[in-house]
Amino acid sequence: MRTFIVEDSPLILRKLVSTLEELAPVEVVGSAADEASAVAWLAKDGNHCELLIIDIFLKSGTGLGVLRAATSLGVTSKRVVLTNYATKDIRETCRSLGADRVFDKSSEVEELLAYCERLNDGVDSAAGTFN
Amino acid sequence: MEFNPLGRLRRSVLALPLAAMVALVVVVINESGYNQSKEELAVLIERGVARQQLQYMLRGLVDAETGQRGFLLTGRKDHLEPYDAGLVAYKSSVENLRRYFENDPVQLARVETIDSNARKRLETMASTLESYERGEHDQWRALVASDVGKQTMDALRAEATQLLTSENERIGVQIKGVFDTMSVSRIGVNVMAVVALAALLLFLRKTQLLDRAQLEHSRALSVERDQLEGQVVLRTADLTELTQHLEVAREEERSRLARELHDELGALLTAAKLDAARLKRTLLPMSPVVEEGLKHLNATLDQGIALKRNIIENLRPSSLSNLGLVAALEIQAKEFAKRTEIRVHTELEPVTLPDNAEITVYRLVQESLTNIAKYARASEVAVTLAKDKDRVCIRVRDNGVGFDPAATRRGTHGLSGMRHRVEGQGGAMQVSTVPGHGTTISAWLPMKVPA
Numbered sequence: 001m002r003t004f005i006v007e008d009s010p011l012i013l014r015k016l017v018s019t020l021e022e023l024a025p026v027e028v029v030g031s032a033a034d035e036a037s038a039v040a041w042l043a044k045d046g047n048h049c050e051l052l053i054i055d056i057f058l059k060s061g062t063g064l065g066v067l068r069a070a071t072s073l074g075v076t077s078k079r080v081v082l083t084n085y086a087t088k089d090i091r092e093t094c095r096s097l098g099a100d101r102v103f104d105k106s107s108e109v110e111e112l113l114a115y116c117e118r119l120n121d122g123v124d125s126a127a128g129t130f131n
Numbered sequence: 132m133e134f135n136p137l138g139r140l141r142r143s144v145l146a147l148p149l150a151a152m153v154a155l156v157v158v159v160i161n162e163s164g165y166n167q168s169k170e171e172l173a174v175l176i177e178r179g180v181a182r183q184q185l186q187y188m189l190r191g192l193v194d195a196e197t198g199q200r201g202f203l204l205t206g207r208k209d210h211l212e213p214y215d216a217g218l219v220a221y222k223s224s225v226e227n228l229r230r231y232f233e234n235d236p237v238q239l240a241r242v243e244t245i246d247s248n249a250r251k252r253l254e255t256m257a258s259t260l261e262s263y264e265r266g267e268h269d270q271w272r273a274l275v276a277s278d279v280g281k282q283t284m285d286a287l288r289a290e291a292t293q294l295l296t297s298e299n300e301r302i303g304v305q306i307k308g309v310f311d312t313m314s315v316s317r318i319g320v321n322v323m324a325v326v327a328l329a330a331l332l333l334f335l336r337k338t339q340l341l342d343r344a345q346l347e348h349s350r351a352l353s354v355e356r357d358q359l360e361g362q363v364v365l366r367t368a369d370l371t372e373l374t375q376h377l378e379v380a381r382e383e384e385r386s387r388l389a390r391e392l393h394d395e396l397g398a399l400l401t402a403a404k405l406d407a408a409r410l411k412r413t414l415l416p417m418s419p420v421v422e423e424g425l426k427h428l429n430a431t432l433d434q435g436i437a438l439k440r441n442i443i444e445n446l447r448p449s450s451l452s453n454l455g456l457v458a459a460l461e462i463q464a465k466e467f468a469k470r471t472e473i474r475v476h477t478e479l480e481p482v483t484l485p486d487n488a489e490i491t492v493y494r495l496v497q498e499s500l501t502n503i504a505k506y507a508r509a510s511e512v513a514v515t516l517a518k519d520k521d522r523v524c525i526r527v528r529d530n531g532v533g534f535d536p537a538a539t540r541r542g543t544h545g546l547s548g549m550r551h552r553v554e555g556q557g558g559a560m561q562v563s564t565v566p567g568h569g570t571t572i573s574a575w576l577p578m579k580v581p582a
Contacts, residue, residue: 009394015402019409057453084397084440085453106397106436109404113412 001026001120002049004041006066007082008033008059012105016053023113025120026051035061039069049077051119055105056083056090067097078119080112146334153330157323164316171309177231178302182295184227189291191220192249192284199256203263203275214256221249241294248287255280375555378548382490389447392439400436407432448493456489457481457516460496464514467500473509479516482523483579491552491576492516492525498545499527499572507531507570522558523578528571533564546572 003026007013013031020026029049032038035058041047052070056063063081070079078101081094086104094102103112198214201207225246232238255274262271274280407429414421443449450459457479464475484492496514503509509531516525546562553560558576 009398009401011398012401012405015405019405022409023412084393084401085449089454089458105401106404107433109401109408110411113408 001051001116002029003027003051003053003116004029004038004047004049004077005031005053006033006035006038006058006063007031007053007055008057009055012055019113020116023117026116034059035063035065035069038066039073042066042070042073042075051116052077052079054079054081054099056081056085056094064093064097067094067099071098080115082112149330150327153323153327157320157327160316160319160323164312164319167312168309168316171305171312175302175305175309178298178305181228181231182298182302184224184231185291185295185298187220188224188228188245188249189288191217191222191224192252192287193217195221195253195256196280196284199260200275203259203271211260214260218253221253225249238294238297241290241297245287245290245294248283248290252280252283252287255283371551371554374548374551378552379487379555382487382494382552385446386490389443392443392446396439397436400432400439403432404429404436447490451489451493455481456484456492459493460514460516463493463496463500464512467504467512471504473503474511476511476513477515479514480518482516482518484523484576485579488523488556488558488576488579491556491558492523492574495525495549495553495572495574496527498549502545503527503529503531503570506534509569518578519575521578522575524573524575526571526573528569530569533566533568533570535566536562536564549574 003020005013005016005028007016013033017028017031021028030041030047032041038054038058052066052075054063054066058066063083067079067081070077079099081099081102082105083090083094083102084105086102086108091102101112101115103109103115194213194217196217198210198212198217201210202214204210225242228242229239229246232242259271259274262268262274407425411417411425414425417425440449448459448463450462454462460479461477464477467473468475500512503512507529509529511530513528514526515528516523518524550560553574553576556576558574560572560574562570562572564570
């Protein structure tokens with residue numbers, strides 16, 4: 001499963017990449033640290049992925065902007081938002097912008113990995129819980 | 132110029148006795164002059180009287196002569212009236228003169244000479260009359276025809292004239308004396324007047340110098356006071372600037388710490404969590420010991436993350452950074468209401484403020500709510516955020532007990548620190564409170580200038 005990660009912290013990005021590639025058969029095809037370059041990648045022809053993992057707080061711009069762009073570009077991949085600040089408001093906002101899941105970076109790591117596995121198994125399209 | 136209070140005392144102590152002395156001298160001169168003149172004039176009057184007596188005396192003699200002659204000529208007795216009267220007049224005048232000149236031997240001698248001459252004449256006249264009475268007409272005619280009477284009278288007149296002249300001289304001297312006395316008085320008083328004037332001028336001049344010295348002194352004091360005031364203003368400005376700087380620096384420090392914690396520590400903890408998750412999957416299946424260990428590891432990491440979040444929240448509220456000022460204030464209000472069970476009503480308009488102004492607004496509301504919880508005993512709070520021309524106005528109003536703004540306790544710097552922060556960012560703060568009628572804290576901050 002091809003995945004594109006939008007995350008501005010290099011440490012977290014490294015860890016995410018190594019964890020995902022190890023535990024789930026995920027191939028990270030690219031990453032971006034800010035909204036502009038993420039949108040540019042999405043817009044470029046020939047760039048496909050099945051999973052978009054987006055951090056809300058980026059070097060410039062926000063993950064919400066990326067979500068909007070993804071929607072307007074008609075991107076078909078699943079969109080997952082990672083955030084350190086996962087309140088009800090944030091979750092609802094992300095959902096309304098087209099996110100499929102929102103995970104708290106620190107407390108919902110397990111859930112993120114589980115979701116990735118399920119996706120890969122082709123199971124998930126049905127409703128998961130939006131907590 | 133040094134100010135010598137003792138000198139002034141000396142001068143003013145001198146002035147009064149000096150003035151009194153001048154006045155006394157003038158009075159003494161005047162009085163003594165007056166008394167002397169009075170005496171001299173009294174003497175003058177007497178001398179006048181003496182002259183008069185002399186005239187009476189002479190006239191008395193003349194009357195007697197005339198009466199005698201008349202009688203001798205006509206034989207009528209009524210001519211003896213002037214004769215008798217003249218005798219009487221003569222006698223009394225001579226007595227008066229004698230008495231008057233009793234201390235003046237020269238004049239007295241003259242009077243005696245006159246008297247002896249007069250007596251001779253009177254004797255002659257008397258004997259003439261007697262002869263007539265006796266009918267000795269030849270005798271009396273002979274007496275009358277002789278020159279003796281005339282000679283006697285001439286001598287008498289000469290003597291009388293001398294007496295008169297002498298008296299006049301004395302009167303002249305006396306009058307001169309009066310003039311002299313008056314002169315002395317006049318000079319004396321004039322001199323004293325000049326002295327008094329000079330003293331007054333001196334005194335005035337001294338007073339003027341004194342006044343000038345005082346004016347200089349108070350001017351110097353005034354200048355010094357202005358200088359000190361100027362220094363005070365400068366110092367206050369320095370202190371105010373320093374306080375504002377400290378407040379700003381403090382908030383910036385907090386922001387920096389929050390950011391570092393979030394970025395660096397946050398990333399580390401997230402990475403650790405990821406590693407733990409990897410570990411869990413890699414080690415499946417796990418022995419109970421390993422499972423327990425991993426659970427602990429996760430729990431510890433979770434605690435660390437919670438702690439980090441707490442610290443960051445206290446340093447810089449994440450709601451502010453993530454959701455914006457309006458949302459952050461709403462959350463703050465809700466949490467406050469839940470914690471204290473005081474109703475909070477918010478009316479928040481979206482506004483554009485620079486970042487440091489936003490945190491100032493947040494902190495102001497935070498400080499106000501803290502104070503309300505601690506002291507106000509209010510049941511309702513209203514928080515409003517609105518545009519006000521080119522500024523943004525934040526207002527926190529409560530219906531509590533209010534406080535006395537003048538009675539701020541030492542060590543409570545919350546509101547004044549707030550004021551410094553607001554003013555340091557080009558804003559203004561106002562606290563209106565009346566004991567018993569609630570408190571309103573308002574602040575205005577300039578809007579963000581579009582870049």
